[in-house]
Structure formats: structure tokens, C-alpha cells
Amino acid sequence: MIIRNPEGRPAPEFYHHGVEVSGNLRTLYIAGQIGVGPDGTVPAGIEAQARLVYANMKAVLDAADMGFADVVKTTVFLVNPKDRATFAAIRSEATGGLKTASTLVYVAGLVLPELLVEVEAIAVKAVTA
DSSP states (O other): OEEEOOTTSOOOSSSOSEEEEOSSEEEEEEEEEESOOTTSOOOSSHHHHHHHHHHHHHHHHHHTTOOGGGEEEEEEEESOGGGHHHHHHHHHHHHTTOOOEEEEEEOSOOSSTTOOEEEEEEEEEEOOO
16 A cells, blocks of 8 residues: 655645555545645635645646546535536546546535535556556
8 A cells, every 4th residue: 555645735634645555456545635725725716626626636646647537436525506517617627528437415514614625536547567
């Protein structure tokens, strides 16, 4: 097992950004990524937060030599159902329109009251010799 906490990102206190498990396939479990910038700030609005979610997810994928094409499953937690269309547009832009198995859950709130969205993911990539 390899822990994947990308350089330049705050180290989480209670979890890792990613945990990679190897075998014939490498599997990367990406903890819920939120709209918090490298400096710890949370921008207002779903668009800015969704962009940061995918930038943070890309940093974890990059640390594992993976990309959005390797993501096989996502779970999306949205606070406001009215944000669904904006979030979907940002997701499509950030991932190049790639589709994965996905679950969307509307929640009453996230770990910080100003957060509007959180996304967790699983990525898989073939082991190369």
C-alpha cells in the first residue's frame, strides 16, 4: 500500500488524500476532495468550489501517475440540488467529458459549513512491466 498525499497540499490530520493498492491492477482510493485551495481558503459558489475539487483530485491522480481516464467510480455529495447542472458542467469540463460509474447524494451539510460539494473517487490502472 502506498499513501498518496500530493506535494504542495496540506497534509490531512485524519486521513490520506489517496491510498494505492497494487496487484495486476493498481487501485487508487481517493478520499473526498473538497473546494479548499492550497492556502486553506474556501471560495464562495459552486463553480469555484467544483473547479477546486477537480484540481485537488487531479493532484492526487498525478501523484499516482494516473489521470481522469483511470477513474472508474465517483461519489458526489452536493448540499444544494439547484447546483447540480453547474456542477455537472464543471465536472465535464475538468474530466474532458469522461464518464464513470457515479453516485450523487444530496446532503444537509459537509465538514465545513461553507462547503457546497465533495467528490470521492476510485481509479484503476494496469500494472506495466
